[in-house]
Amino acid sequence: MTSPALTAEELAALSTATIAHYDASAESFAAATRDHDVSQNYAALLGAIEGTAPFTILDVGCGPGRDLAWFTSQGHVAVGVEGSARFVEMARAATGCEVLHQSFVELSLESSRFDGVFANASLFHVPTQELPRVLATLHAALRPRGVLFTSNPRGFERDSEGYKGSRYGAYHTLETWRRYVSAAGFTELDHYYRPTGKPREEQPWLATVWRK
Numbered sequence: 001m002t003s004p005a006l007t008a009e010e011l012a013a014l015s016t017a018t019i020a021h022y023d024a025s026a027e028s029f030a031a032a033t034r035d036h037d038v039s040q041n042y043a044a045l046l047g048a049i050e051g052t053a054p055f056t057i058l059d060v061g062c063g064p065g066r067d068l069a070w071f072t073s074q075g076h077v078a079v080g081v082e083g084s085a086r087f088v089e090m091a092r093a094a095t096g097c098e099v100l101h102q103s104f105v106e107l108s109l110e111s112s113r114f115d116g117v118f119a120n121a122s123l124f125h126v127p128t129q130e131l132p133r134v135l136a137t138l139h140a141a142l143r144p145r146g147v148l149f150t151s152n153p154r155g156f157e158r159d160s161e162g163y164k165g166s167r168y169g170a171y172h173t174l175e176t177w178r179r180y181v182s183a184a185g186f187t188e189l190d191h192y193y194r195p196t197g198k199p200r201e202e203q204p205w206l207a208t209v210w211r212k
Contacts, residue, residue: 005129014168015105018125019083021166022063026086030064038120038151040196042070044209045116045149048189055115058141061122062099065091071118072097081109104134109141116147121205124152128161128170128180135184142212148186151194152177154206174206186210 006014022029049055054075059067062080064087071078072095080095082088083103091099102108104126117138126134138148153171161170172180174191182188189211193203 006127011105011127011130014127014163015083015103017163018167019085019103022084023086026064026084026090030066030090033063034066036066038067040192040194041118041120041149041151041207042067044190044192044207045118045147046074048147048149048209048211049116050145051115056113058109058114058117058138060117060119060138061125062091063087065094065097065099067118067120068095068097068099079114081107105130107134107137109137111140112143114141114146115143117142117149119148119150121151121153123150124169124171125167126170127168128159128172131170131180132184135181135186139185139212144212146212147189148181148210148212149207150177150181150210151205151207153204154193156201156204172206174208177206177208181208181210186212 054077056077057071059078059080062068062082068078068080068091078097080091080097080099081102082099088099088101155171155173159172159176187210190209192207193200194205194207
């Protein structure tokens with residue numbers, strides 16, 4: 001059964017609540033995630049981009065700037081987009097990168113600017129009804145044959161959506177995620193589950209790689 005469409009007021013409220021959660025926990029979130037090993041995800045994105053580095057990378061939901069700093073350290077041009085004002089402040093101060101202050105419900109990006117989009121643990125906050133619009137915006141922001149990387153907590157046996165605490169999330173199976181991203185004009189290159197080396201039921205993260 002399809003859930004009733006969220007109203008503009010409901011979309012604004014869930015965005016405000018989710019962003020407020022991250023604003024309030026910004027320092028503890030930064031400390032807890034600073035040493036996470038996402039090297040597999042970096043390699044999945046960069047390994048799929050065609051051409052000669054350095055690349056221009058958009059980090060979607062860049063948080064306090066960990067991944068911006070890493071891409072910059074590798075010689076790439078990294079740009080962040082983030083809804084939390086506190087994260088924007090932290091990311092700019094920590095990296096010196098351009099960081100756009102935009103929520104997913106207000107996402108607006110320059111067309112054909114980026115070689116790659118890195119959306120690590122962020123797009124699951126997009127309500128399903130808004131996903132086609134957000135994916136279309138990311139598609140337009142990529143240069144021809146650019147690469148989209150996503151990693152999201154997944155639905156296991158089925159899709160689910162709603163609040164967990166004060167944060168809103170949509171949790172999709174691989175089949176559902178494929179349907180939405182393919183419909184936005186992307187071609188799948190690869191997918192894998194994380195953390196590696198675990199049984200599938202102990203791998204809550206779904207990573208996917210796509211070409212424009």
